[in-house]
Amino acid sequence: MTRRDWWIASLLIAIGLHCLVMSGVISASADVPSYLQLLFQICLWMGIPLLVGAMIYIIISIISKRKGRKT
């Protein structure tokens, strides 16, 4: 990916996150700390599938390496 591609993707993700956070604070107190707190929580929820995926990948890699050694 080129630098321009990374910019486009980052911009889309940033705007998407902003929309999500704004929808979360639309009916609550819309101050900066609550915005940041919600942003952090959304990122945490986004991180969970990434973390689970990475763990599954590592486990599968370890299993296949062990199988490879046995054969």
Next chain:
Amino acid sequence: MNRIFYKLGGLIMILFLIVLLPLGYVMVQIFTNYNEVHLYEETDEMASQYATLLAVVDDPDIELLVQSMDRETARKMVIIDPNGDVVEDSGIRGFHPSDYSTSQGEAGRFIDPNDRQEYIYAGERVQNDDIGEVFIFSPSDLMDQSAIQVQQALFLSGVGALLLAFGFTFIASREFSTPLQEMERAANQMARGDLDVEVPVKTKDELGSLSHSMNELARELKRYRTNRQAFFSDVSHELRTPLSYVQGYCDALKKGLYQDESERQQFVDIIHEEAHRMNRLIHDLFELSRMEEERFPLNLELVHIGDVIKRAKAKMATDAKKKKNTIKVDMEAKLPTIVADSFRIEQIFTNLLQNAVSYTENGHVWIEGSLKDGNIEVKISDTGRGIATEDLPYIFERFYRAEKSRSRDFGGTGLGLAIVKQLTELQYGSIQVESVPGKGTTFTLRFPGAKEGDE
């Protein structure tokens, strides 16, 4: 648009939309239904509260209560007596409980005929002899403001989720399509004849493997092209010498440039010899190229290596005698058979023995056969002049001659050992050489013994 990036990205986005749009619709539906149920419950609860209150309130206070509700809240109230006639109402006209009662109980929807306002109502029986039932009417749009706000929030979150999906889809599509695009570029470059390509290998999956294979292919093609150029160069070089001999002696014969009949005969012999050499060279080249391209037919069968060596030795007996060499064979008893083409195996040993005899004067040639780790090992040693250390790594190469000036005198084409190596490897064997200049050379061949079921 006809690019893998757009196709992949478009497909992933469509998949996202297939999931997100129904989910969004269902969420809005759940929220709307929840609002309605909540309004029903609230109205019903309020009707119960008023029913309890009205049971203990005096008649004059009833009117005040109804008026206060009309003034203070958006809700309306209708009180009816046991006969079903309206006692008090706060602006609702034309409501007849019997008309609107539903099977689920005394609750339902009512549209005011005057202002077309829709209400959700609930009725509750009052434990008072003068009052039969109390009905509370909540405007169906009572929660609209907050509902609209929540719907806006839902819509915004939907847009946010879509943008996130767009962003991650962009990254995923680029990551998946970039190696393919690079490989396509490399393949086009290779097709144009430019073999200096290097596709980056970033992953260990199929794409990484494919990139690696493309790099290997480019290297192989480059090697092949270099070899082919070297091959043509070698062949033309090898043919030039005999052809110039033939041409020169033909000219001499044509112009009568010989002194007597014996010289003329000598010229004819040289021409014949060189023509014969060229013929052998072309034959060897043809065989070698077929072997290198793995299009060489082999008639594989179970072969007793001892018998083959005996036949090869017999062929070389006369030449060995002429050069006063002795050939000794020492084969281990009961060697297993090997899977090979007996004619080609014999060609290998004949060639090696021929070399051993040719480069040895008044010496010895030994052939030893033994079984080592399931492999049959055959050593062909001689006491000849040996091969210089710097030449050893190259002696199996095509047209490589350790002694450029003299090897042609022995009638060699420079292809013998290359053919021997190819034939050995085609028959699952291996060949090694050791040599001490001035003392002799040993070729060691190893062939795997035949297993059960090999036929």
